[in-house]
Amino acid sequence: MLELWFKRVVKNMLEKVEEFNMEKVIQEFETLTKDAGRVQRETLKRILEDNASAEYLQNLGLNGRTDPESFKACVPLVTHKELEPYIHRIIDGDTSSILTGKPITTMSLSSGTTQGKPKYLPWNDELFETTMQIYQTSFAYRNREFPIKNGKALSFIYSSKQFKTKGGVAAGTATTNVFRNSRYKREMKALQSQCCSPDEVIFGPDFFQSLYCHLLCGLIFHEEVQLVSSVFAHSIVHAFRTFEQVWEELCTDIKQGVLSSRITVPSIRAVMSKLLKPNPELANLIHAKCVGLSNWYGLIPELFPNAKYVYGIMTGSMEPYLKKMRHYAGELPLLTADYGSSEGWIAANVNPRLAPEFATYAVLPQIGYFEFIPLTQLENNDASSSFLSIDLNPVGLSEVKVGEEYEIVITNPAGLYRYRLGDVVKVMGFHNSTPELKFVRRSSLLLTINIDKNTEADLQLAVEAAGKVLAEEKLEVVDFTSHVDLSKEPGHYVIFWEINGEASEQVLGECCNCLDKSFVDAGYTSSRKVNCIGPLELRLVRRGTFQKILEHYLGLGATVSQYKTPRCVGPTNSTVLQILTDNVVKTYLKFNHLTKFKDSRKKTCPHCVLS
Ligand code: AMP
Numbered sequence: 001m002l003e004l005w006f007k008r009v010v011k012n013m014l015e016k017v018e019e020f021n022m023e024k025v026i027q028e029f030e031t032l033t034k035d036a037g038r039v040q041r042e043t044l045k046r047i048l049e050d051n052a053s054a055e056y057l058q059n060l061g062l063n064g065r066t067d068p069e070s071f072k073a074c075v076p077l078v079t080h081k082e083l084e085p086y087i088h089r090i091i092d093g094d095t096s097s098i099l100t101g102k103p104i105t106t107m108s109l110s111s112g113t114t115q116g117k118p119k120y121l122p123w124n125d126e127l128f129e130t131t132m133q134i135y136q137t138s139f140a141y142r143n144r145e146f147p148i149k150n151g152k153a154l155s156f157i158y159s160s161k162q163f164k165t166k167g168g169v170a171a172g173t174a175t176t177n178v179f180r181n182s183r184y185k186r187e188m189k190a191l192q193s194q195c196c197s198p199d200e201v202i203f204g205p206d207f208f209q210s211l212y213c214h215l216l217c218g219l220i221f222h223e224e225v226q227l228v229s230s231v232f233a234h235s236i237v238h239a240f241r242t243f244e245q246v247w248e249e250l251c252t253d254i255k256q257g258v259l260s261s262r263i264t265v266p267s268i269r270a271v272m273s274k275l276l277k278p279n280p281e282l283a284n285l286i287h288a289k290c291v292g293l294s295n296w297y298g299l300i301p302e303l304f305p306n307a308k309y310v311y312g313i314m315t316g317s318m319e320p321y322l323k324k325m326r327h328y329a330g331e332l333p334l335l336t337a338d339y340g341s342s343e344g345w346i347a348a349n350v351n352p353r354l355a356p357e358f359a360t361y362a363v364l365p366q367i368g369y370f371e372f373i374p375l376t377q378l379e380n381n382d383a384s385s386s387f388l389s390i391d392l393n394p395v396g397l398s399e400v401k402v403g404e405e406y407e408i409v410i411t412n413p414a415g416l417y418r419y420r421l422g423d424v425v426k427v428m429g430f431h432n433s434t435p436e437l438k439f440v441r442r443s444s445l446l447l448t449i450n451i452d453k454n455t456e457a458d459l460q461l462a463v464e465a466a467g468k469v470l471a472e473e474k475l476e477v478v479d480f481t482s483h484v485d486l487s488k489e490p491g492h493y494v495i496f497w498e499i500n501g502e503a504s505e506q507v508l509g510e511c512c513n514c515l516d517k518s519f520v521d522a523g524y525t526s527s528r529k530v531n532c533i534g535p536l537e538l539r540l541v542r543r544g545t546f547q548k549i550l551e552h553y554l555g556l557g558a559t560v561s562q563y564k565t566p567r568c569v570g571p572t573n574s575t576v577l578q579i580l581t582d583n584v585v586k587t588y589l590k591f592n593h594l595t596k597f598k599d600s601r602k603k604t605c606p607h608c609v610l611s
Contacts, residue, residue, distance in 0.1 A: 019190065020136065020139075020190040020191060022139075022140045022143055022144065023140075025136050025137060025139075025140040026140045026141065026144070029137050029140070029348075029350070029364075030432065032364075032365055032366055032434075033362065033365065033431050033432035033433060033434040034432045034433060035433065036363070036365040036397055036398060036432065036433040036434040037396070037397065037398035037433065039365040039366050040068075040365050040369055040370070040396065040397050040398070041067070041068060042366075043365065043366055043367070043368065043369055044066060044067075044068060044071060044369040044411065045066040045067075046413075047368075047369060047411060047412070047413050048062065048065075048066040048071065049066060050100075050101050050102075050413065051097075051099075051100050051101040051413075051415070052064065052101065053097045053101045054097045054098065054099055054100050054101055054415065055096065055097060055098050055099075056086060056098060056099050056415070056417070057075075057417070060074045060075050060076075061074050062074050062075070068369075068396060071369075071411075071418075072371075072394075072418075075417050075418050076418065077373075077392060077394070077409060077418045077420055078417070078418060078419055078420065079419070079420050079422070080119050080121075080419075083099075083416070083419070086098050086099055086415075087099075087107075087120050087121075087122070090103075090104050090107070090122065090167070090169060091107060091120055091165040091166075091167055091169055091171075092165070092166065092167040093165075093166070093167025093168050093169070094167070098415075099122055099414075099415025099416075100122065100124065100413075100414060100415040102124070104122040104123070104124060104169070104414070104415060105124075105169060105170065106122075106123040106124065106169065106170045106171070106172075106177060107120045107121065107122060107123055107165070107169055107170070107171040108120070108121045108122075108123040108171075108172070108173060108174040108177055108342045109121075109160075109171055109172060109173050109174075109342070109557060109558075110173075110174070110341070110342040110343075110562075118556065118557060118558065119342070120171065121174075121342050121343055121414075121416070122414045122415040122416070123174065123177050123414060124413070124414045124415075126412075126413035126414060127174075127177075127344060127345075127412065127413065127414050128177070128178060128181050128183070130344060130345050130364075130367040130368070130412075130413070131178050131340075131345060132183075132187050133345075133364060133366075133367055134338050134340065134345045134347075134348050134364060134367070135187070135188075135191060135338075136191065137348045137350065137364060138337065138338050138348040138349050138350065138352075139191045139193070141348070141349070141350040141351070141352060142309075142311075142335060142349070142352040143192075145352050145353055146308050146309050146333065146335070146352065147308075148192050148193075148226040148227060148308050149192065149226070150192060151192055151224055151225065151226025151227070151306070152194055152195070152196035152221050152224045152225055152226065153188075153193045153194060153195055153196065153225070153226065153227050153228070153229050154195075154196055154197075154214065154217070154218035154221075154225045154227070154228045154229070154304065154307075155193070155195040155196075155197070155214075155228075155229045155230060156211065156214055156228075156229070156230040156235040156236060156238075156239045156560075156561075157175070157179065157195060157202055157230060157231065157235075157561050158202065158204075158207060158210055158211075158235075158559050158560040158561050159172070159173075159175070159176045159179045159180065159202050159203045159559065159561070160172055160173050160176045160554075160557060160558070160559035161176075161205070161557075162176055162177075162180060173342070173557075173558065173559045173561070173562055174341075174342040174562070175231055175559055175561040175562050176559060176561075179202060179203075180203075192226065193227065193229070196217045196218060196220075196221045196224065196225060197210075197213060197214050197217040197218075198217075198271045198272075198275070200265075200267045200268050200270070200271040200272075201213040201214060201217065201268060201271070201272070204265055204267070204268050205265060206264075206265055207551075207554055207560055208242075208262075209262065209263050209264070209265055209268055210268070211238075211239055211242055211560075212242075212246060212250075212260070212262060212263065213263065213268055213272055214239065215239065215242070215243055215246070215250055216250055216253060216254070216259075216272065216275075216276070217272075217275065218303070218304065219250060219254060219282070219286055219303065220254070220275055220276070220282075222282075222286075222303055222304055222305070223305065223306055224306070225304040225306060225307050226306060226307060226308055227307055227308055227309055227310070227311050228300055228304060228307055228310045228311070229310070229311040229312050229337075230312040230561065231312060231313060231337070231561040231562060232312060232313045232318055232561070232562065232563065232564060233312045233313060233314045233318040233321045233322070233325055234318060234321055234563055234564065234565070235312070235560055235561065235563070236310065236312055236321075236325060236328075237321045237324045237325055237328070238550075238560075240296070240299055240300070240328045241324075241478075243299070244296060247286070247290050248287075249262075250286070251283045251286050251287050251290075252283070253276060254276070254279050254282050254283040254286065255278065255279070255280045255283035255284075256278055257276050257277045257278030257279065258276070259272050259273055259276055286303065289302045289303060290302075295327075296327070296328065297327055297328075297330060298328075298329075298330025298331070299328045299330075300328050300329050300330065300332055301329070301330050301331065301332050302330075307332060308332070308333075309332055309333045309334070309335045310325060310328075310329045310332055310333070310334050310335070311335045311336075311337055312336070312337050313336060313337045313338070313339075314334060314335075314336040314337075314356035314359070315336050315339075315356055315359055315438075315439045316439045316440075316441065316442075316456075317442075317456060317460075317564045317565070317567060318356075318564075319356070319357070319460060320460060320463065320464070320477070320479075320480070322334070322356055322357070323476070324476070333353075334355070334356055335349070335352045335356075336349055336356040336359045337349060338361065339361040339437065339439060341421060341423070342562075343410055343412065343416055343419060343421055344367070344368050344410055344412035344414065344416070345364065345367055345368075346361065346363060346364070346367075346368070346370065346408065346410070346437075347361030347362055347363045347364060347436075347437055348361060348362055348364060349361055349362075350362045350431060351436075359438070360428045360429070360436035360437060360438050361436065361437050361438075361439070362431040362434055362435070362436050362437075363397060363434045363435050363436075363437065364434075365397060365434050367412075368410055368411060368412045368413070369410075369411035370396075370397050370408065370409065370410060370411075371394035371395065371396060371397075371408075371409035371411075371418065372394055372395050372396075372397070372399075372400050372406035372407070372408060372409065372425075373392050373393075373394045373406055373407040373408075373409060373420070374394075374395065374404060374405075374406055375404070375405040375406060375407065375424060377391070377392055377393065378392075378407060378443070394406075394409050394418075397434065397435060398433060400427045400435050401427060402427050402428065402429055402430070403426070403427065404426070404427055405424055405425065405426045405427075405440060406424070406425055406426075406427070407420060407421070407422070407423065407424055407443050408420075408421045408423050408424075408425060409421065422442055422443050422444060423439065423440075423441075423442060423443065424440040424441050424442070424443045425437040425438060425439055425440055426438045426440050440457060441455045441456045441457040442455070442456055446458070446459055446482065446567060446568040447459065447482055447484055447493050447519075447568060448484070449484055449486070449490075449491040449492075449493075449527065449532075449533050450523070450527055450532055450533070451523035451526075451527060452519075452521055452523035452524035452527055452533060453521055453523055453524075454493075454519055454521055454524060456567050456568075458519060458521065459480075459482055459495075459567055459568070460567075461518060462495075462514075462515050462518035462519055463477060463480050463495070463497075463515070465514055465515075465518040466511040466512075466514040466515045466518065467511075468514075469507060469510050469511045469514050470499065470503060470507060470508075470511055472507060473501075473503050473504065473507050474501075475499050475500055475501045475503050476499065476500055477497055477498070477499055478498040478499060478500050478543070478546065479498050479546035479565050480495060480496060480497050480498070480565075480567075481495075481496050481546075481549075481565060481566055481567055481568065481569055481580070482494065482495050482496070482567060482568045482569070483496070483568065483569045483570075483577065483580070484568075484570075485537070486571075488534070489534075490531060490532055490533055490534045491533060491534065492533055492534030492535060492536060492537060493516075493519070493533070493536045493537070494536075494537045494538075494539055495515055495536065495537070495538050495539070496539050496540075496541050496545075496569075496580050496584075497511075497538060497539070497540055497541065498540075498541050498542070498543060498544075498545050498546050499540065500543070508538065508540065508586070508588055509588055511538060511588075512536065512537075512538040512588035512589070515536055515538060516528070516535065516536035519536075535589050536589075537587060537588065537589050538587070538588040538589075539580070539584045539586070539587050539588075540584065540585050540586040540587070540588075541580060541583040541584055541585065542583040542585055545579065545580065545583040546565060548579050548583070549565070549566075549576055549579055549580075550563060550565075552575055552576060552579060
């Protein structure tokens with residue numbers, strides 16, 4: 001079976017894209033997952049044989065062995081840090097077989113929003129193949145439940161620039177490497193998910209101009225749009241928040257058939273001018289729909305009456321955007337996309353009917369070799385450090401247990417061997433014999449001062465709880481992040497909030513209390529009691545602050561498509577910290593029974609207690 005699959009992959013690589021056959025793809029996945037353990041062994045064998053001449057593997061003494069036992073005995077667990085010397089040689093132009101048999105000529109740049117700085121990761125054609133494999137697999141299951149026909153996708157996708165490193169290696173974000181592949185468009189057409197915007201818009205150099213034109217294209221093709229999508233859900237929410245600001249201008253453009261002067265990139269102007277014809281009827285229709293909505297509820301189905309669903313990664317750090325997505329989507333289902341990273345894909349959503357909160361991802365056993373470090377093994381160590389412990393003993397894909405949490409270890413066909421991805425997942429069940437994973441969180445700790453340990457998921461829960469208090473005033477948290485302030489003794493947690501209106505002092509004070517109370521980790525609560533950790537501080541920032549942070553990351557080469565708001569800003573991330581600090585308008589502090597606040601906008605605030 002695996003051989004058949006592999007032959008098909010090779011055939012595809014020879015540029016012959018097969019007609020998409022939903023039943024066949026489902027059948028193949030069912031067969032592969034029925035014998036996931038064997039498929040994993042074969043996948044490892046193939047990866048090790050293909051790359052046997054790589055210097056990295058040669059030095060580890062495998063001597064041609066390709067079985068999991070020898071692999072585990074000879075090859076160490078690594079993080080990105082250990083691979084950096086090899087990766088730098090590749091970037092600097094060393095074309096020998098360093099990590100892979102066939103030298104790497106392209107690098108992916110990870111978003112860098114979770115760890116502060118972007119990382120270079122090897123990219124090759126095999127990774128493009130696995131991307132298409134995962135897209136096809138989840139599409140087949142999705143289309144069985146939510147069929148779409150000959151439609152277009154309003155996809156908020158953005159490609160960053162591809163550049164050459166000083167050693168001549170092409171580099172761009174992983175999504176950019178996918179979008180720029182010559183086969184991408186044809187493959188997406190076969191999946192009836194071709195983007196309704198022209199390439200000039202996707203590849204445009206200015207994010208806002210691309211977004212504006214994505215919206216315009218969506219409106220022009222509003223009847224053909226079958227789905228609204230993005231890579232990560234953040235881009236969808238961001239797009240419709242922007243729509244709320246620019247909808248009248250979009251209507252004017254459509255009415256007059258003249259593109260807004262905001263669009264200055266010549267290639268985008270040229271292509272959009274061809275698409276845009278005066279259409280007062282459409283402009284009036286959109287106008288009437290928009291004014292008829294109550295607080296933009298159900299905007300997506302109103303604008304795109306034939307859309308069947310909204311699609312993008314909606315789990316993990318995207319969960320805080322679900323509420324807003326549901327608001328825009330009205331009755332339309334929200335379908336979470338797949339699970340992967342710049343390091344490689346892992347698992348597909350083959351249960352599309354599950355709401356994102358309950359979504360699981362089934363591992364594709366043929367796209368990489370996966371190991372799982374039981375979280376219990378990490379518990380006594382500082383999971384945020386990149387220590388290399390020979391005591392860690394990951395289990396194989398067939399050995400994981402339902403209900404247990406694990407950190408994922410990836411071996412991929414692009415030169416990563418036993419690479420600790422840094423994600424924690426929970427095994428929820430099995431699809432045949434392959435595990436169905438729930439994404440839990442990044443493994444690194446977010447907030448810690450002494451014995452307290454709070455993760456991204458803990459912060460999210462706290463913000464969700466406090467967000468309910470804010471909702472009493474019909475307001476919502478637009479975005480949030482956190483910081484550990486050690487500038488004064490004792491250190492304390494700082495939560496930055498951007499909200500969508502003016503809330504009363506009392507409610508914000510309650511939100512601050514609620515945030516503090518919602519961190520229930522024993523290390524935190526006991527440290528707070530004895531004042532080893534100071535009172536939590538809620539800092540309210542101006543509208544648009546998180547947009548500035550996004551722009552900062554785009555300036556560093558990140559792409560909106562892969563953007564994730566950093567949920568904790570460390571002391572070394574001084575630019576982002578400065579953006580936040582410069583935009584603070586109010587500060588709330590939790591003092592046991594009393595919350596005190598300072599209004600940075602008022603010179604003489606009667607309640608001000610802070611210096
Ligand atoms: P990047 O660094 O941009 O390649 O992002 C990859 C990271 O995004 C993964 O390691 C995960 O932490 C997160 N991620 C990717 N897919 C999902 C998903 N389906 N659910 C939750 N988080 C995800």
